[in-house]
Amino acid sequence: MLPIDPSVIDPDDIGEKETTLEMAHEDAVEHVRETFAAVGFGFPVEFSPSELLNEKVDADRDPYYVLGACNPAVADRALDETKKIGGLFPCGVVIWQDEPGVQHVYHVSIMRIARLTGMAPDDEAWADIIADTGEMVEEAYANL
Numbered sequence: 001m002l003p004i005d006p007s008v009i010d011p012d013d014i015g016e017k018e019t020t021l022e023m024a025h026e027d028a029v030e031h032v033r034e035t036f037a038a039v040g041f042g043f044p045v046e047f048s049p050s051e052l053l054n055e056k057v058d059a060d061r062d063p064y065y066v067l068g069a070c071n072p073a074v075a076d077r078a079l080d081e082t083k084k085i086g087g088l089f090p091c092g093v094v095i096w097q098d099e100p101g102v103q104h105v106y107h108v109s110i111m112r113i114a115r116l117t118g119m120a121p122d123d124e125a126w127a128d129i130i131a132d133t134g135e136m137v138e139e140a141y142a143n144l
Helices: 026-038 049-057 072-081 084-089 111-116 124-143
Strands: 017-021 040-047 064-070 091-097 104-105
Touching: 017 026, 017 124, 026 040, 026 064, 026 091, 026 104, 026 124, 049 064, 072 084, 072 124, 084 111, 104 124, 111 124
Parallel strands: none
Antiparallel strands: 017 104, 040 064, 064 091, 091 104
16 A cells, blocks of 8 residues: 555645647757756756667657756755655656647656655755755746
């Protein structure tokens, strides 16, 4: 049994954000990358699970791309609070194709999830980290 009932978690509790972009998949990936970079995120990891699965197991998946986003200053602060947070680095921004020309952009806050699960402290320092990353993500989504 899970210690938390997922059906009662409010999307705001995990910092869930999503939107739809009407453009080609490759254009959407580049647009999301540029938009998140403009608010301070870098991308130490990025990959296409759909390309990998289509190649390795002939999955016939529609385009799906993961941008592993990180703001080094916030990551440094988070690691000062708990070394466990590295298990969730980098935070993911996912772009998948709903249909040709329509892309879905999805993100959840690893900082909120870490606090919710007890992996990170529920204190003022962590609340500041959540606020800072939340502002960055809000700005990025507003600019998408």
